[in-house]
Amino acid sequence: MKKRYCVSIILLLLYTACSDMNESLDPYLSKGEIIYIAKSDSVKIYSGNERFLLQFWMSDPRAVELCVYWSQKGDSLIIPIAEDRNITEPIELFIGKNEKIISEGNYTLNLVTRDKYKNMSVIDEYNANVYGEKFASSLLNKYVKSVEAIGDSILKIAWGGAYSSTEYGIKLFYVSKENSNEEQIFTTEILKKEMNLTDVDVKQPIYYSTIYLPEPTAVDTFYTEKVLLKITK
Numbered sequence: 001m002k003k004r005y006c007v008s009i010i011l012l013l014l015y016t017a018c019s020d021m022n023e024s025l026d027p028y029l030s031k032g033e034i035i036y037i038a039k040s041d042s043v044k045i046y047s048g049n050e051r052f053l054l055q056f057w058m059s060d061p062r063a064v065e066l067c068v069y070w071s072q073k074g075d076s077l078i079i080p081i082a083e084d085r086n087i088t089e090p091i092e093l094f095i096g097k098n099e100k101i102i103s104e105g106n107y108t109l110n111l112v113t114r115d116k117y118k119n120m121s122v123i124d125e126y127n128a129n130v131y132g133e134k135f136a137s138s139l140l141n142k143y144v145k146s147v148e149a150i151g152d153s154i155l156k157i158a159w160g161g162a163y164s165s166t167e168y169g170i171k172l173f174y175v176s177k178e179n180s181n182e183e184q185i186f187t188t189e190i191l192k193k194e195m196n197l198t199d200v201d202v203k204q205p206i207y208y209s210t211i212y213l214p215e216p217t218a219v220d221t222f223y224t225e226k227v228l229l230k231i232t233k
Contacts, residue, residue, distance in 0.1 A: 037062045039113055039121040044090075047129040049220035050104070051096025054079075059087045062115040068095065069110040070128070075102075081113075094219075096130065104132035131214045131222070141224045142170055142191070142210045148233035153177050155197040155206070157229075162188050168211040168221060172197070172229075175204035185211065202231065 038060035046053040054068065058081055066079040079093055096102035111124040143160030150156060159170075169187040176182050176199050186195065200206070207226040214222065 035117075035119045037113055037115050037119055037121050039124045040066065040111060043111065043124065043126055045109070045126055045128045047131060047215050047218045047220075048094070048096070049222065050101045050130060050132045051094050051220075052102070052107075052128045052130055053092060053094050053219045054109075055090045055092040056111075057087070057090050058085070058113065060113070062119075063113040063121075064116050065114050066091075067112045067114060069112075070102075070107045072108075073110065102130050104130055104134050106130075129215065131218075131220070135214060136222050139210065139212050139222060139224050141227050142167070142208070144229065146233060147229055147231045149202040149231050152202055153199055155195075155200055155202060155231075157195040157197065159191040159195070164212075166212045166214055168213040171209045171211060171223065173207040173209075173226060175201045177201055 038058075040056040041059050042057045044055040046055070056066065058066070061083070063081050064083070065081055067076060068079065069076045077095055079091070081091060085091065107128045107130065109126045109128055111126065113121040140163050142163070145158040145160055146156075147158075148156040167188055169185055169191065172182075172184045172186065174182050174197075178199075179201070182200075206229040208229050209226045210224045212222045212224075
């Protein structure tokens with residue numbers, strides 16, 4: 001008798017547990033089958049000046065658009081995906097500037113692909129850095145140790161060290177001996193050694209601007225205001 005009583009209790013407990021499980025699944029089961037499409041195969045995001053570049057690969061032939069959300073889904077953009085695309089080539093788009101300026105800061109992006117029936121992929125999350133006036137206002141012009149004029153067409157310039165790892169180089173503005181306006185970019189690596197600039201009219205004003213790249217893969221560079229390069233010798 002005790003044996004039968006114990007078995008009855010166990011069966012009752014199992015029935016109750018199964019009932020509770022079914023109740024917890026009912027909201028999902030009532031929706032029917034959920035169809036998901038594939039998310040992007042690969043995503044790369046490159047920072048920029050009040051914008052960023054989104055680059056992604058999509059091999060699922062059902063995908064017709066990529067939805068991008070940021071600012072806690074307060075901002076969004078829908079990127080069409082062509083049916084006749086080459087799946088080995090990335091789809092890329094600048095977000096910001098043309099559509100609207102994106103304020104400087106760090107953003108969490110939510111990416112979702114959809115098919116023509118609005119079936120969605122799982123959410124894919126990435127981070128994007130956007131730079132702007134705050135970053136630009138912190139930049140300093142490169143220090144110049146000495147500028148020596150040799151004759152009337154050669155400048156010998158010794159530059160100071162880099163102020164930060166984001167310093168890319170300088171842009172030099174001068175007039176050549178043939179009276180043409182010239183602009184040249186010299187990277188930080190080149191500026192470690194003394195520079196001999198030839199074919200320059202040393203009697204004309206010479207200016208330079210310092211170039212900064214906020215991240216190694218950033219798509220935009222920042223320039224300081226042009227300053228006069230003064231001959232010290």
